[in-house]
Amino acid sequence: xxxxxxxxxxxxxxxxxxxxxxxxxxxxxxxxxxxxxxxxxxxxxxxxxxxxxxxxxxxxxxxxxxxxxxxxxxxxxxxxxxxxxxxxxxxxxxxxxxxxxxxxxxxxxx
Amino acid sequence: xxxxxxxxxxxxxxxxxxxxxxxxxxxxxxxxxxxxxxxxxxxxxxxxxxxxxxxxxxxxxxxxxxxxxxxxxxxxxxxxxxxxxxxxxxxxxxxxxxxxxxxxxxxxxxxxxx
Numbered sequence: 403x404x405x406x407x408x409x410x411x412x413x414x415x416x417x418x419x420x421x422x423x424x425x426x427x428x429x430x431x432x433x434x435x436x437x438x439x440x441x442x443x444x445x446x447x448x449x450x451x452x453x454x455x456x457x458x459x460x461x462x463x464x465x466x467x468x469x470x471x472x473x474x475x476x477x478x479x480x481x482x483x484x485x486x487x488x489x490x491x492x493x494x495x496x497x498x499x500x501x502x503x504x505x506x507x508x509x510x511x512x
Numbered sequence: 513x514x515x516x517x518x519x520x521x522x523x524x525x526x527x528x529x530x531x532x533x534x535x536x537x538x539x540x541x542x543x544x545x546x547x548x549x550x551x552x553x554x555x556x557x558x559x560x561x562x563x564x565x566x567x568x569x570x571x572x573x574x575x576x577x578x579x580x581x582x583x584x585x586x587x588x589x590x591x592x593x594x595x596x597x598x599x600x601x602x603x604x605x606x607x608x609x610x611x612x613x614x615x616x617x618x619x620x621x622x623x624x625x626x
Contacts, residue, residue, distance in 0.1 A: 433612055444516070444602060444617035452612070490555065497568045498609050499545070502555040 408491060408503040416511050421478045423506040425491035426471075432494060434467060434474045439488045439505070448476075448489075478508075486510045514538065516605050518618035525625050530591040533621045537584050537605030543567075544586040545615065546578060549600040558601075561586050562609055593625045 409424045427434070433452045437445040451458045451467045451474065458465045464477040478485055488507045492500040517536040525531050537544050546558040557570040561580035578588040584605075590597055600622050604615035 435614065437617075442600060442620070442622065444518075444619045445604075445615075447614040447616065450612065450614060497560075498543075498613070499557050499560060499568050499570075500604075500615060501557075504554050 408489075408506045410506060411504070412507040412509070414509040414511060415481060417481060417483055419481055421481050421485070421508055421510075423476045423489050423508070424473060425475070425503050426473045427491070427493055427501075427503075428472065429493075429495075431469070434465075435492045435494075435500070436463075436465060436474075436476050437490045437492060439490065441487070445490065481508075481510045483510050483512055516603060516616050516618035518601075518603050518621050520621060521619065523621060523623045525593050525623065527593055527595060527625055529593050530589060531593060531623060532587055532589045533601055533603075533623075535586045535588075535603030535605075535618060537586070537603075538616055541605035541607050541616070542584055543606040543609050543613075544580055544584065545604045545606070546586070546588050547602045547604065548572075549602060549620075550598075555602075558588065567609065590623075595625050598623060598625045 407426050433450050435450045436448040439445045449460045449465050451465050462479045467474045486509050488505045490505045491503045519534045543562045545560040548556050559578050560568040564580045575591045580586045600620045602620045603618045606613045606615050
């Protein structure tokens with residue numbers, strides 16, 4: 403089952419611009435994680451934000467979490483061609499199983 | 513240190529056959545989870561193994577099974593393959609079972625059923 407929706411489903415921007423992706427979830431969470439998947443390959447963990455945190459940074463990534471709205475956003479600043487990938491949010495359920503969003507496909511145009 | 517290794521990377525099988533996929537987790541990781549990814553259904557959880565025991569199972573038919581060995585390596589088996597089983601199968605390992613543990617994924621096995 404999927405935890406929620408990611409928005410937009412696809413995003414195409416010019417290299418150097420910022421990219422923002424959103425994730426909404428349905429149930430209360432302990433943490434929310436963002437992963438990146440390059441075309442048809444494995445997922446790479448990007449960042450984890452705990453439910454008591456509102457914002458977290460890692461390099462060019464900024465993640466925010468709004469538990470009142472059950473939503474999170476991932477901002478990638480100064481995008482590069484190598485950022486072209488699909489981005490997924492995931493939250494662990496009570497059995498530690500990750501429940502995934504549908505993903506946002508990001509295309510960075512040179 | 514070596515990442516999660518999945519073998520084989522690609523497989524083509526015929527309907528009705530069975531297939532076994534292998535996953536070697538990161539050294540020291542005891543939890544292995546399997547996921548199926550398809551364009552239509554997205555990422556769906558299959559099962560999780562921890563210390564050789566299945567701890568959690570997703571909503572898949574009994575044709576999908578798995579096991580974990582004492583060295584934490586895991587295999588999943590799909591019997592009586594159907595066309596709809598064509599997917600990318602991903603394995604993820606974690607050090608332990610806790611809610612703040614990140615998952616490390618292998619490159620996946622692309623299974624095509626014809």
